[in-house]
Amino acid sequence: MRTTSNPVFRNLPKQEGNGYASFGSATAGASQVTQQFGQPQYAPAEPYQTGPTSRAMTIDDVVTKTGMTLGVLALTALVSYFLVNNDPGLASPFVIVGGLVGLVLVLVATFGRKMDNPAIVLAYAAFEGLFLGALSFMFTAPIEAAGGVSASVLISQAVLGTFGVFFGMLVVYKTGAIRVTPRLTRMIIGALIGVVVLALGNLVASFFIDGGLGLRDGGPIAIIFSLVCIGLAAFSFLLDFDAADQLIRAQAPEKAAWGVALGLTVTLVWLYVEILRLLSYFSRD
Numbered sequence: 001m002r003t004t005s006n007p008v009f010r011n012l013p014k015q016e017g018n019g020y021a022s023f024g025s026a027t028a029g030a031s032q033v034t035q036q037f038g039q040p041q042y043a044p045a046e047p048y049q050t051g052p053t054s055r056a057m058t059i060d061d062v063v064t065k066t067g068m069t070l071g072v073l074a075l076t077a078l079v080s081y082f083l084v085n086n087d088p089g090l091a092s093p094f095v096i097v098g099g100l101v102g103l104v105l106v107l108v109a110t111f112g113r114k115m116d117n118p119a120i121v122l123a124y125a126a127f128e129g130l131f132l133g134a135l136s137f138m139f140t141a142p143i144e145a146a147g148g149v150s151a152s153v154l155i156s157q158a159v160l161g162t163f164g165v166f167f168g169m170l171v172v173y174k175t176g177a178i179r180v181t182p183r184l185t186r187m188i189i190g191a192l193i194g195v196v197v198l199a200l201g202n203l204v205a206s207f208f209i210d211g212g213l214g215l216r217d218g219g220p221i222a223i224i225f226s227l228v229c230i231g232l233a234a235f236s237f238l239l240d241f242d243a244a245d246q247l248i249r250a251q252a253p254e255k256a257a258w259g260v261a262l263g264l265t266v267t268l269v270w271l272y273v274e275i276l277r278l279l280s281y282f283s284r285d
Helices: 030-037 059-086 088-111 118-145 151-175 182-206 220-249 254-283
Strands: none
Touching (some): 059 088, 088 118, 118 151, 118 254, 151 254, 182 220
């Protein structure tokens, strides 16, 4: 399996085999990639062996588990938003607690190899919903209070934009318009590392300089940085789809769909935050 930008998918099992229908049949097969790059891209491996009470994962399992995960996230985000709207003092605690616990759960799932644990995945969705609801309020409430675009409009635009990008990249992947190759993977991962380094540098600089490096102050540089982040998140979906595709082909156990749901949700959350942040820049007076 090709390396993906999503750390959750990087720690999922990496076997190849014949299996169920997957995200898209237009993806280049192992033999095509071998011919193109001169060496095999997948290590020889046998398909997963499923027990008498288990079955191989299918695309329906991925859709169902992802839908459940996003449903929990959306519900807790709504509750979080309305609680913070009634008591703005809850915003910072919700963002800190939700963000930190969500990060810890992702790390536990990734490095503890518990991506297929539904309790961890759904708990992540709940705490990430707590984080997103409060963060959405913090981004949009000041704009609405200043007589700008209403919070509900901004949030709706961000949600529509997020799923628009998601389904757009799914079509791109399914039709094979952009093929997931080792070169593309390396480019995306390299760009992601660069973005993380810049974001950390901006955070450190903000302790000493007002506005830091200008990556999050709403100025021209901040707008460009957010656009780059949105573009990287969009291309990351291609790598995520490919990683999930390989699991289905390898006849991974049904419970592996929870790991796929977690990986896709992590990317969706990042994309939503960046789109909402960008919208908030343009909505300021």
